[in-house]
Amino acid sequence: MPRTTPPSLASASFQPIPNIVRQSQAANSEQPLLLCFSHLRWNFVFQRPQHLLSRAARTYRVFFFEEPIFEDGIEPDLRVERSNEGVMVAVPMLPHGLSPAEIDEHLRDLVDGLVADTPAAETVLWYYTPMAMSFSDHLSADVVIYDCMDELSAFRGASPHMRECERKLFAKADIVFTGGMSLYESKRRQHHNVHAFPSSVDxxxxxxxxxxxxxxxxxxxxxxxxxxxxxxxxxxxxxxxxxxxxxxxxxxxxxxxxxxxxxxxxxxxxxxxxxxxxxxxxxxxxxxxxxxxxxxxxxxxxxxxxxxxxxxxxxxxxxxxxxxxxxxxxxxxxxxxxxxxxxxxxxxxxxxxxxxxxxxxxxxxxxxxxxxxxxSMSWDKTWGEMNQLILAELRPASGLGTSATAGVAARV
The missing domain is CATH 3.40.50.2000 (Glycogen Phosphorylase B;)
Structure with missing residues (x-):
């Protein structure tokens, strides 16, 4: 598939998606794209994001966009690899010494390149970290999800901008999921469409x-x-x-x-x-x-x-x-x-x-x-119920039919 990177990305060294993925793009172009922004690394601890997005990967093309890794003397780059669960893990590689504004500029370019290289009829943006709003707030999508699994603003080392970014994410999100009932009680008055999905189990x-x-x-x-x-x-x-x-x-x-x-x-x-x-x-x-x-x-x-x-x-x-x-x-x-x-x-x-x-x-x-x-508990059930809420948002806009719904009823 020919590269469709916008001219504004010319300064960014975007690593092409591996051949095994690019060769399947045509066959998979009818699958919705699910682009997740996470503060956790895919290979750190296998927990809520991994359980849910592994299941999403059965019917969506899932990209997991991590926080950047910094190295000396490199050009901005996006390294993309397929996980064993079928999720494409995208790791931004940036040089040391950048200002916060320069980091956001490069991340914006890299995520734009990823979206341009992954055409899809429907796009779902999925956020685990509100901080990703600093470089992704311009992206358009058919559905925007905020899966609030923790109160990140209360964690040690949290950015002083976390709450401001979360307010922007609430304004952008179509659906908010929470990782437990306490979070649900905390967030339910901040958005019109909040649903509690406590931790489940395999x-x-x-x-x-x-x-x-x-x-x-x-x-x-x-x-x-x-x-x-x-x-x-x-x-x-x-x-x-x-x-x-x-x-x-x-x-x-x-x-x-x-x-x-x-x-x-x-x-x-x-x-x-x-x-x-x-x-x-x-x-x-x-x-x-x-x-x-x-x-x-x-x-x-x-x-x-x-x-x-x-x-x-x-x-x-x-x-x-x-x-x-x-x-x-x-x-x-x-x-x-x-x-x-x-x-x-x-x-x-x-x-x-x-x-x-x-x-x-x-x-x-x-x-x-x-x-x-x-x-009464399973990650299959949790994902199935989440997906039904996503599809309820997608269907009126796009008439989405079989690709994302296949097999859902059997797993709920």
Whole structure:
């Protein structure tokens, strides 16, 4: 397919989309384009964006536009690769030393080049970060989605312009999704079309941890039982004092933590003989680690950065058959705490007592409640319901028919 980059992009070095993709453009040109702007990298942690957009890629051409990577002495460039899930991951490469205005100018050129090289009858813009409005606010689309999975303005290091950009995104968006009920209550008065889609679960994936005879991964095999585990990003949302205190209270328990350490000094992690920091692991390997745990712990700090979170790991731990003790995060307390699926603890001493309670409980009634809860949840169902809302916006404008709707009913 001939290049159709506008003249204004002549100064930008846009890497052509790989041949395997370009050769299929003609065949796929009737598929809607879904262009996602994210503050998270596709290969960082497999979570909400990956679950949803992997499913979107079955019927849309999905491009995942990441934040830029800076290197010395390079020309502005966009590197595009296909993920194993069929999503095209677009990574802007920019030289060091640019001003914020110059960064936005180059990103605008690169995203314009991507859109020009990916013709589509219908276009959906999907935002995870409002900050992308600084270089994409000019783009037109048939539907604009804001999937608000976190209150990013409350996170450590958040841009002072985050709230202003979010106001612009609310004005541009046709639909707003929220990652939990607390966020829904916070955002529903800011837009006319807000829908709550709390974190869901790939139950079959994590149910692998329930199988007997699992072989412990090598870096976990020598950790004695009982084991109480956590996986997820280790950042300012984790209450490190809580971790330190419960480990001191219960030297008989071994606490296993899996996940990358970001935005905090690794030297600040509490160090004890019964605390084990194993680092980040591939999503596919998580059930192997979970299989060797006796219980799960969610020691979240209760602060501005956790006020609106809806941890995806809650249903994942339950799907793995692991009893859970958590601090009082609002979207964990309700529904999981109130439904008797998760024990809520305000202090390390309460958490230790809750762990003892869970070790003594009759597991069968609890497992039956867990299974009933999980039976109503899946990422397939979540994506199917989201897509129906998107199609309701697309249809009046374009008469969209079969391409994006194929197979939706079977997955809802």
């Amino acid at each position: 139950a079959a994936h994590f149910a692998r941890a329930r199988r007997l005879g699992a072989v412990d991964p090598a870096d976990q095999a020598d950790i004695p039982h009982p084991r109480v585990g956590f996986f997820g990003v280790v950042d300012e949302r984790m209450d490190l004092d809580f971790v330190r205190e419960i480990a001191e209270l219960r030297p008989d328990l071994n606490f296993v933590f899996i996940g990358p350490v970001v935005k905090i000094d690794p030297a600040s992690l509490p160090q004890r003989a019964n605390i084990h920091w194993l680092g980040g692991k591939d999503y596919k390997a998580l059930p192997d680690y979970l299989a060797g745990w006796d219980m799960a712990l969610m020691p979240f700090a209760l602060n501005e950065s956790t006020r609106f979170i809806s941890p995806t790991k809650t249903p994942e731990f339950l799907a793995a058959g692991k009893p859970v003790v958590s601090t009082a995060v609002a979207d964990v307390v309700k529904p999981y705490g109130t439904e008797g699926l998760v024990e809520i603890a305000a202090t390390p001493a309460e958490a230790a007592a809750a762990i003892d309670k869970l070790f003594r409980m009759d597991r069968k009634p609890w497992e039956e409640k867990v299974n009933r809860k999980l039976a």
